[in-house]
Amino acid sequence: MTSAQTPSSHTRFPAGGRAFPHRDLIAIGALATHEILYLLEEAEPWVAFNRQPAKHADALAGLTIINAFFENSTRTLLSFEIAGKRLGADVVNMHAAQSSVKKGETLIDTAKTLNAMRADALVIRHGSSGAVGLIADKVDCPVLNAGDGQHEHPTQALLDALALRHALRERGEASSDGMMVGRTVTICGDVLHSRVARSNVLCLQALGATVRVCAPPALMPLGIEAMGVEVFHHFDAALAGADVVMMLRLQNERMDGQFIPSPREYRHLYGLTSKRLALAAPDAIVMHPGPMNRGVEIDSDVADMPGRSIITSQVEMGVAIRMACLDVLTRKARRIPGWGAKDSAGEWV
């Protein structure tokens, strides 16, 4: 009975263990379920905080965060920048287009340069799978993966889980332990090239959800069923009874006939129309990581459907999740008791 009375987030991680023992956030695949739940819990206060008129904390005052984006981004970069600034950190953005990368500097040298500037956290996006982990090995500060190639985009999966949790809570359907056991989530789109899909599969499965993936064969990675997902090529079948429909952006360069014949043909088979949405569970939730191709993978009336589409909530949760991640990962450097090491006198240092 005590377990029902004790907030479960306090008991989920092993007794005596650290709530979040990792220096970096590189991949959802490297996290235990209780660590994912911990980050989601930590984001909750920031959701409320961000809804106030005055949104400035000083938790990270004096710290320097460098957003190093080797691949173009608008919303993720902006989200990380806002998150850092609301926490009081000095945030600097480095765009690859303006960087020495264009002059032939190696990634490792760039990483060492950023490290020498004594950043307190690095937020990195790179077009090559594994690149962020490679940088993390060469620097002394926490590294947050803002997307590496087709590998992972962990904060996206966390913000999606948080947005989903909030949507369920508003309906009074959220589970008290934060898990999503019994929910079926259908992810549809370019799964092959999507780091968002990979991170979401791992995150949603860790939270107990059943995950379906749906794509034409050319956009479905071989062997993905080994990740424990149900694989579909027909969208209607993938939608049947789904509680959540998560659409993926179709990159323009995939629509030139190499992977799919045309945007029109793609919409014909995989576009989320209101008619198709009716095949899912009643009141099924609609998600999209953005930016959307309206009229291709998702119709406007579905994307804007009140009470069903939580696409703008995803953006809102993104800031809160990134604040939580920056907060948690810099606690050791900020010498928060319990997050560093104890000296010989037993004091936290």
Next chain:
Amino acid sequence: MKQQRAIAITGGRLVTPAGLVEGTLRLADGAIASVGGDVADGDEVIEAKGQLVTPGLVDFGVFAIDKPAFHFGGITRAGLMPDSSPPLDHPGSVRFAAQSGKPDFWVHPLAGATVGLAGQQLAEIAMMRDAGARAIATGRGWIADSGVMLRLLQYAAMLDMVVVTHAEDGWLAGKAAATAGEMATRLGLPSAPAEAEALAVARDIALAELAGARLHLRQVTTRAALDLVRAAKARGLAVTAGVTPAHFMLSDLALAEFRTFARLSPPLRSEDDRQAVIAAIGDGTIDVISSGHDPRGPEDKNLPFADAAPGMAGAETLLAMVLTLVRDGVTDLPRAFDLVARNPARLLGVAAGELAAGMEADVALVDPERPWIIDSARMEAQAGNTPFDRQPAQGRVTALWKGGVRISR
């Protein structure tokens, strides 16, 4: 440098194609004088103390002349792939390469099949042959144009030279850095189905049969492609196949954590394909095991996985990995040295690679049990990019002779 005095290696176990022989191996005037006989007066006597006396390894298909690494691995000759910069597609560069290792290491250049290895225009193969090229190779890639490939094979058949191909359908493989499957999917790596190999193998076998040419598939790494090779051999075609230790020691699980030392071409395969390679070594479908030696420094390897250059430094570990197959009962010692010495020597058409009277006195003394740890930071090679880093191994070369002259290390 010529051999001055006759050498008698005694007290060892001589690894000959017919089996292990107790007795003395005599080397005189740069050649093997006798196998299993007695010491003659005036011989310099070397006590083998029960070690293996083996032919020097003939490494078929390497990408760099890296003498310290080759000598460490007991390798006395290597077939050099044409993928240098500039490529070996010209008699002058072939002549230079053929001389580049002498006297204590012999390089047998493989003539680039097409100009610039671009796969379009046939190179001056006969002139390269006369400059010292021992075979023809397509290089790291395949020849996409089947018409060019057929004409190459016909030309090679006329010149009686073997054509060494890289069997991977380049259209299907694209920019793949891994084999399609669970590992590539989890890591989000660009990948291609393993069938890219079988497609190219099927085409090359069909064209070689049509042309009546000798074909050597430098690396065959998948079950489907090995089945094609097995069937071609059963039909009596002059098709041979090779592999490197990476594909019988490792599966694509080695890619975990984006380890670029495991970035190879062709990429590492599934466990099922690895087992198929081991079976093919056991049943004789695979004829050659080579190192694929391709030392790559941090500027090529300390990169995100897909951006890193493929290739491994394999010369030092070749023998130890092949001895693993012997210990595991996949093959026996005489056959193991067929794979790394005799068969490649025959493909190159050189009188070496086996302990038999009249052969070049390229000989190694091998302690097959000696344990050591493979350490990428402490290798003889120009770079330590080995996928076997930190792995324990057994078997080391303790002495090596090239043409009867001891190589000091």
